[in-house]
Amino acid sequence: TIFDVNSTLQRLIALPPGAPKEASEALSRAIVAMNGDKEFEQDAMKVIQCVPEYLTGPDTNAQVRSLLSAPKEMVTFINEYMRKTPAR
Numbered sequence: 001t002i003f004d005v006n007s008t009l010q011r012l013i014a015l016p017p018g019a020p021k022e023a024s025e026a027l028s029r030a031i032v033a034m035n036g037d038k039e040f041e042q043d044a045m046k047v048i049q050c051v052p053e054y055l056t057g058p059d060t061n062a063q064v065r066s067l068l069s070a071p072k073e074m075v076t077f078i079n080e081y082m083r084k085t086p087a088r
Contacts, residue, residue: 011052012064031056 013031014025031054034040041051055063070078 015053022062028056 013027015027035053044051
């Protein structure tokens with residue numbers, strides 16, 4: 001859950017509600033092209049020292065929303081872990 005939120009949702013590209021379908025389709029095509037672009041990969045490695053992978057597709061909204069809901073067990077674990085952090 002932490003990995004998904006930190007790696008996937010940290011670099012989110014979105015359009016505002018009500019954006020034209022054509023804009024959404026153009027953005028999706030650009031993201032697909034960027035994911036395989038060697039120049040983008042080289043620049044990303046220089047600047048942020050990793051190559052982010054952006055998700056796109058008809059079910060992206062559902063995928064993002066599912067990442068925002070951590071299982072109850074994970075929430076409990078994280079809360080307990082944070083309460084018991086060692087003093088430094």
